[in-house]
Every structure is written in C-alpha cells, then in structure tokens.
Amino acid sequence: MKKSTILLAAAFVVVISIVLSCGMQSREDKVYIINSEYSFAYSFPKKPKLGTNILKVSLFKEHEKVRDLDVAVFYNMPSCSTHRVGKTVAMQLNRDNDYLTPMDFTMRGTWEVTITFKQNDEDLHSEKILVKI
Numbered sequence: 026m027k028k029s030t031i032l033l034a035a036a037f038v039v040v041i042s043i044v045l046s047c048g049m050q051s052r053e054d055k056v057y058i059i060n061s062e063y064s065f066a067y068s069f070p071k072k073p074k075l076g077t078n079i080l081k082v083s084l085f086k087e088h089e090k091v092r093d094l095d096v097a098v099f100y101n102m103p104s105c106s107t108h109r110v111g112k113t114v115a116m117q118l119n120r121d122n123d124y125l126t127p128m129d130f131t132m133r134g135t136w137e138v139t140i141t142f143k144q145n146d147e148d149l150h151s152e153k154i155l156v157k158i
Contacts, residue, residue, distance in 0.1 A: 056085070057152055059150040060149055062086055062087075063084060063085065063086055063094065063150075064084075064085045065083060065142070066082070066083050066085075067080065067081065067083075067140065068080075069081070069156075073128075073157075073158055074130070074158060075130055075131070075133065075158060076129065077127050077129050078127070078130060079125055079127055079128070080098060080116075080126050080128050080138070081124070081125055082116060082124040082125075082140060083122075084122075084124065084142075090121075090122045090123075092118055092124075093144065094143060094144050095115065095146075096115070096116040096140065096141070096143075097113045097114060097116060097143070098114055098138060099112070099113045099114070099139045099141070100128055100136055100137065100138040100139070100156075101137055102134055102137070103135070105132065105134070113141065114126055130158045133158050135155050135156070135157050135158075136155070137153055137154075137156075138153070138154045139151055139152070140154070
C-alpha cells in the first residue's frame, strides 16, 4: 500500500472518532427537565430492535429517584400512519422505582415516542423522542 493511502485511511478514522465523540451521543445519556422540581432520564436496557422492547424511565426530584408522578407513553411511526399503538399506555413501577413499559416495534424505520408526566391528573410535561429501528 502506498504511504498516502495509509495516511488518508488514518485521517478518516480520526475524523470519524471525533464526530462520534462530539455531539453524536445518544439522547439517552441526557437528563431532561420536567419542571423546577422534577427531571427524568430514559433508556432501553437493550438496543431497540424489531419486536418487543422495554422502555425504562427514571424520575428524579432533587437528584433522588422518586415515584411521585404518573408516567405514560404513546408511540407511532410518523411515516406510516397505520403503525400506531392507538392509545396511551401507563408505565408500571418496578422495585427500583423505575417506570417500565413494553413497546412493540413492528416495522423498521423511525418511531416517535411521547412520554407524558402527570401529577393529580394534571399534565406537567411531554417529551418526544425518536427511536430508529
């Protein structure tokens, strides 16, 4: 191999590494603000794929995990209006005070997931996230 080809390949690897480490991180690494009291983080314990996946939401108040709010999720595929759950599904709490719900992704593409937080039947916040399958 020519020296110039090796240098070009090495430069390409460096550029890709920089791009992936700067601003291209998953939104799951973030904490989202609900209001002045609450924040949350979400994750999929396993990389989302076709079929059933578990969405996990952790709710925080003053940096402590809490279970004070009602959390629900609605998801659909914006590019294909026939792929809708059709209703909002309440998330269930586990022993670790995480909110969990199964989600069935039935088609490849980008799915829109709306997580809604309520307190005493009053909407506090909704956050839309995109999930690529």
